[in-house]
Amino acid sequence: MDKLAIITFVLVGFYSVGLLILRWGIVRYQQSFRRSPSGVMPTVSVVVSLHNEASNIPGLLTALLAQHYPGNRIEFILVNDRSTDATGTLLQKWAHRDSRIRYIDISQTPAGIAPKKYALSQAIAHANGEIILQTDADGHPSPNWVREMVSFFTPEVGVVLGYAPYFQQPPYHKLFHRLLALEYCSIAGIALATAAWQQPATAVGTNLAYRREVFEAINGYGNYWHIPSGDDDLFVQEVRRRTQWRFAFATTPGSFVWNAPPTHFRQFYHQRLRFASKGFLYSPTITAALIGFYLMNVFLFTGSIASLWHTATFPLWLMSLLFKIVGEGIFMYTVCGKLQQRSLMHVFPLAALLHIPYVIYFGLAAQFSTYRWKDNTGKGSLLYRRSNN
DSSP: OOOHHHHHHHHHHHHHHHHHHHHHHHHHHHOOOOOOOOOOOOOOOEEEEEESSSHHHHHHHHHHTTTOSGGGGEEEEEESSSSSSSSSHHHHHHHHHHEEEEEEEOOOOOOOOOOHHHHHHHHHOOOOOOOOOOOOOTOOEEEEEHHHHTTOOTTEEEEEEOOOOOOOSSSOSSSHHHHHHHHHHHHHHHHHHHHTTOOOOOOOOEEEEEEEHHHHHHTTTOTTTTTTTTTHHHHHHHHHHHHOEEEOOOOSSSOOBBBBOOSHHHHHHHHHHHHHGGGGGGOOOHHHHHHHHHHHHHHHHHHHHHHHTTTHHHHHHHHHHHHHHHHHHHHHHHHHHHHOGGGGGHHHHHHHHHHHHHHHHHHHHHOOOOOEEEEEEEEEEHHHHHHHH
C-alpha cells in the first residue's frame, strides 16, 4: 500500500506538471498568435453531413444563410446521407431558394468506409472553396462564424480548431447540463492547449476548418476511413503526423458553434462511449499519456478507499487527491476564462469528485463496448485492433 501511494503521488505530480505546461501553452498562444488582416476573405465551402436531420434543417440553414461573408465567396454543400425522413425534400427546397446552397444525395455507402466520412468526402470533392468549414446539423453558429474562423488562417496555418459549447439556458440550465458543459469545455481546453504547442490531441467536428489542399494531401481521413467517428480528432492528428502545416484555435466568441447537450441518459451514455472509444488509435505518445492518466485515476480511487482502513497512508492519498483537484482547477480556470465560460467553474468542485469514477468507467468500457450513434454502430479501439489482427 505504501508503494502504491508513492507511485500514485508521482503520477499525480507528473499529471499536475503536465497541466501547468498545457496552461502555459494557452497563455503563450494568447500572447503570440496573430490573425490574418480583416480584408482577407478566401473562398469558403461549408460542408455538412445530414442523416435524418429534417427537424434541424430550418435552424441550421437560417444560421448559415445569415453569415456575414460575401455571397460570391461562400457556398454551402449539404449531403443527404441515406435519410429516410424529409431531409432530402427540405434540402431541395432550400437549394431552390438560395443559389449558395448545393446538396448531394447519397443512397449507399461503399463497404469499408464510415458513412459520415464518405458523406463529407463527397462534399469536399464537389467543393470550390479554398477553406473547408465543417459543422453538424444541430450546430448553431453565430452570424460572424465564417468570418471569425477564416481570420485565424495565416499563411502557415492549415487547420483551425473551433469551440462548440453546449447551450446553458433553459431547459439546459440544470446541474446535470452544467456538469456536461464544463466537461465539454475541458475537452476544448485540451484541444486549445495542445494546438498551441502544435501537437493537437483532439478536436470537434461541429466546428472545424481546414484548407482543402490539406485534406487532399493526406488522402482525406488517412488510415481511419472505416471508423465511424474521428472525422475531427483523428483527422487533425493525421495532419500533424504527415504535413508541416501549423494549427490554430479560434477563441473569439463569434467563432463558437453552440449545440444542445444530450437530452437523456442513453444518448449521453453512448455519446461518451463514442468519445472515449479511440484511445488506442491515437499516436503512441498520446495513448501512453492516456494510459498513465487512467491508471492514476484507478490508483486514486482504490487507494483512497483502502486508506480508510490503512490510516498510515491516508495523508499521502489525501495530498495526491488535493494536488489533482488543484491542478485541474488552475487549468480549468484559465480555460474557462479564455473561452468565456467562467460561470461554469461554480460546478467544478462536484465535477472534480465525480471525474475519477467517470474516467475509470468510461475509459475501460469504451474500449470493449459497442455504441450506437444515430443509425450507426461503432466499437472501441481494442475491439477494432482485435478484429483487424
